Amino acid sequence: MSANVAPPKIRYRVQGMDCASCARKIETALTRVPGVSDIAISTTTETLRLRADGSGTGEQVEKVVRDLGYGITLVMSEETRHHHDHRAEDDPWWRSAKGRLTLFCGLSLAAAWGLAALLPGYEVWLYTAAMAVGLVPIARRAVSAALAGAPFTIETLMSIAAIGAVIIGETEEAAIVVLLFLVGELLEGVAAGRARASIRSLTGLVPKTAFIERNGSLEEVQAETLAVGDVIAVRAGDRVPADGTIVSGESAIDEAPVTGESTPKRKGKGETVFAGTINTDGSLRVQVTAEAQDNTIARVVRLVEEAQEAKAPTERFIDRFSRYYTPAVFVVGALVAILPPLLAGEPWGEWVYKGLAVLLIGCPCALVISTPAAIAAGLAAGARRGLLIKGGAVLEILGKVTAVALDKTGTLTEGRPQVTDVIALGEASARDVLEDAAALDATSSHPIARAIVARAQAEDIEVAPAVGVMAFGGKGVKGRFKRRGLFLGSPKAAAAITPLPPEVEARVAALQEDGKTVSVLLVNDAPVGLIAVRDEPREDAIEGLEALKARGIVPIMLTGDNAKTAAAIARTLGVEPRADLLPQDKLRIVNELRAQGKVVAKVGDGINDAPALAAADVGIAMGGGTDVALETADGAVLHGRVLDIARMIRLSRDTMGNIRQNITVALGLKAVFLVTTILGVTGLWPAILADTGATVLVTANAMRLLAAGGRT
Template sequence: MSDRLRFRVEGMDCGSCARKIETALTRVPGISDISINTTTETLRLRVAHADTGEQVEKVVRDLGYGITPVGEGAHHHHDHGAADGPWWQSAKGRLAILSGLGLASAWSLAMVLPGYEPWLYTAAMAIGLVPIARRAIAAAMAGAPFTIETLMTVAAVGAVIIGETEEAAIVVLLFLVGELLEGVAAGRARASIRSLSDLVPKTALIERNGSLEEVAAVTLAVGDVIAVRPGDRIPADGMIVSGESAIDEAPVTGESTPKRKGEGETVFAGTINTDGSLHVRVTAEARDNTIARVVRLVEEAQEAKAPTERFIDRFSRYYTPAVLVVGALVAILPPLLAGQPWGEWVYKGLAVLLIGCPCALVISTPAAIAAGLAAGARRGLLIKGGAVLETLGKVTAVALDKTGTLTEGRPQVTDVITLGEATGRDILEDAAALDATSSHPIAKAIVARAQADGIEVVPAVGVMALGGKGVKGRARRRSLFLGSPKAAAAIAPLSPEAEARIASLQEEGKTVSVLMVSDSPAGLIAVRDEPREDALEGLKVLKARGIAPVMLTGDNARTAAAIARALGVESRADLLPQDKLRIVNELKTQGQVVAKVGDGINDAPALAAADVGIAMGGGTDVALETADGAVLHGRVLDIARMIALSKATMGNIRQNIGVALGLKAVFLVTTVLGITGLWPAILADTGATVLVTANAMRLLGAGRNV
């Protein structure tokens, strides 16, 4: 029997830390399925025996990291301890301060006690080096001999042996400061993701026995009714039971204008209720609300490494031993073969070791990917993993669903045409009276339009639905009928002009209903599922970037053609789910990199088959699960934004690798030429690491202006 354990590990800043822990743990018998995520500081593994957990803790502690067990369920009550305090309270901070004080005291004592400098500086160096060396030995014994700590220890001890004690002490201090800066930078990346979960308020007002009671938002159960006052953040995903208000969804979706929402509409945790009092029935527990799911998806996404990241992982595995060999050759060959002074070349060899620290290189990709994923999540662009982020930038064709993706997904009244004396308002009033109590989408569209035009909707009496034909009833002492042109023509013939109007509306992909008053034709109402307001612009941006959009729909060819014409996009209609899948595969065989955008269960197969599947809007859970990403606000423009974010992230990674390798190359040359020494070498590595992380953090601000 095997158990899954979850730990929080403090002090991991980059991939090489994670790999060191992974290598050490794979040697412990009874451990399998190790997954480590440096960004969320989590370690998950499977153990064969319950007592293996203590062994895990010992191994990780010996390597110099803090470790605390976390329950598998306790995922979102972020119990972040000391690591989130100010930097000087962390273990790394304290060690760097101690080492600095040691160096300062050695320097001032050396003024008073000339001749004792080597001993004083060696003692100062030992303050920082002993913990580093302990970690290096623990890692070597656990099967990872080539760690940054090993390079550091060899270089510092070597410097003491050749009499460069002062420099050795400075190098150790700089190394500790560098590690501290890395820790602070990695902490910033973590905080950017966690700031999402801070959007949800900690408390909620719940209705119990007619009075309001304040409770922790985490304890809310599905079905509870909560009160949300104007100006408050909504503490849970839910449905409005009573009240109406404008909801500011900017924190979750980035949508700048508040949306008016009333009874029966859904609201998300973390959004702001601006002007009215609401009563909301909770529809998801705290750990399943939209934001918690976003945070969880982003965290899981970071565990799925991107291909570039895997390449860097493999590269650094061979890179560190190669650096040790080069350092040794630089130290030994010139004195042996050319009779050069040993001291000078051993010193250069040690500097080469320090230049070789792989940290900046190893962190270059994950830092950018973590920042890219977090930047997306803040704007409602969910991307599940580095690999997806990488593929998005290569997309050449986008297959978009029509209903609910390119269009609103619900019909709207487009035309009201009078056939007799009655005005357009009269026609809407009569039609809405018949449809007042119906839940049919077209009926709802007619009632919504009447209300928008300020017409008071009074339900008709004796309303009866005639299967497949329409509805009849009475209002203002007249008999009314609203139904299909065919059913209306059976009651009384329509004029040729009316027939022509109906035909042209149907040509535009609209559904036409005829209103009969006292058995004579009074007017026509046409409805259609209209494109989203940003659909045209979103498709234009995609085309401008050289990406070919194609619309896929199960709808009839006439409706599809009308919408496709309006949006200027190629369309394929009358499709079943398997046809959508086939088309995606056809595009792929033509060598296209295909993104599929859809919102329904019927899209799941095609979403899974595409190179990147993007779920649209709040979409169905199935679409969210099978997709590689999601556009939470259902904007077509966001698809172009997602692709732009991917390109920005991949560009950022290339810059990072360039900075890391470039600085190393420069210092390698200057060291061998004897221009720079040990401490500029370690500064180069620290500097590169900080530059790389800072560059990655730029992504958090990017992506707004697409």
């Protein structure tokens, strides 16, 4: 391999890695392996990614991880892995290595208790043997970690406390403490497994097979083999097996499994469908637009997995804090054990016992898992609802946003014109006006023409094309329909053909004042109707903006449109407009808002507004199903709802509140038991039980976010 070419990244599954301290221990050990670089670990997805330069490096990596007490399985090179890289669900807890060890340790303790009643005088040896069943694997992991450069681990704390308890004659309590520690680790693993399952459940939404059109017939194939351009049939009631565009057919698409929306959306030819959604009532032919490993769900899962590795500032602080915290616990435990006997003549046995209890109270598991568990749950909760947040740092800063700058076209509005007014002049009816206009526009691809034809079809008007149609760029279109000469164009172009009455000009001016584009229909050179179109606000735009205001956030609309059009839309939405903007103007406005001390989120399409998205504290792509949007922004609202911006911010604030609760529980329980231990109220086994309980409590609290991710 050339010296200039980096070795490919290798991906492993690591079993039994349940909290941040596990990840740090593995990372510390692997940094000492020659040839290993770019180490990235995610406890939530049980993944280890690294570069290994050398044929034997992979074997060394696996040996180091196994020596630390974890299972490890090579998945494959990141450059060659595909969407089918998914494992079976975890075995039941009693079939896992931790489960078997815990059960065996529990049976040994029960046997020791029974034999102690039958063999008086042998209690010490019986309980020591029972303790050794669980302690030997723990101590082995502690030694491996110490040799690998991580001497201050939970296993080290546990080993010292248990051995010390035996030395001072508390063998029965030492055996109970070891069992409780193993039970705590087991519960921690079960709780962490729930977070992993929540992410993996996304991939289960995509069906395994698909019906592809080949040689005039349908053939059932594996969904992961579909290629871009393939045409597949999706029957009523089936899940859509790939991202694609509807070629023919119409149906209500239930997007609830992906977005949480309860109402199916009616979709037809030319509209986009996502893998994992449900085709409820009609047959569809869909052209595939993304391969299995690149469909929306696969990309969301992959980005969420990678986001686990991007630590939030709070998480980095807790991580740094715990590096000093654990050695400090050793020092405090030693001082508690030594100082009272030395300085005050207190009994050595009593204070050594208390010092050992302090070591157990100081176990850092609950503290170090408090933040990553909440971050992982928050990211997963968002992903399940189409709110893609790329990392803990982004999730944290979203909650601090005080101003949101939103593009108008395609963000606050649908991004395509819609007919808003059809006005008949004279004897013609509005239906006649629409039928004539649609006849002229039947074969045009112009956005306004498509809007007029769509409105006619929505009103059950049969659209028949006019004959002799000619288009005049920027002016209008003319042709013949039902033996009459028709012209549809701008008011200025129509007035050049025939003068418009003052009352018609007044109505045109009123429509234009509302930011609408007006077309005048002439029949045999006489004005018979007006059609107004406008890019209308999204259905949830007003509700979404009100939700932002309710959180104390100032929304601002940015647009390149003229001031009159911008003002009309802004009045409808109740938002402050900034109009006639070029990309550099949007960048300037974002910088001005930040200079005023505001934390700014910029919401746009992720392409034309790249400078402003990059300059904002958080850049959010609206309707981010495209590769560019997913890659350029800090987050993406995959399903294009304005309300989802407020939901994303709410999720961030919920997550940060959850983290504060978790830290309070973790440190609060330790403080309480520290005091009760020094006072002699509690001892060894309540101390380890408190740490176990705190770990399970903070993990369970974090899991609550999975149920609350869609709230506003």
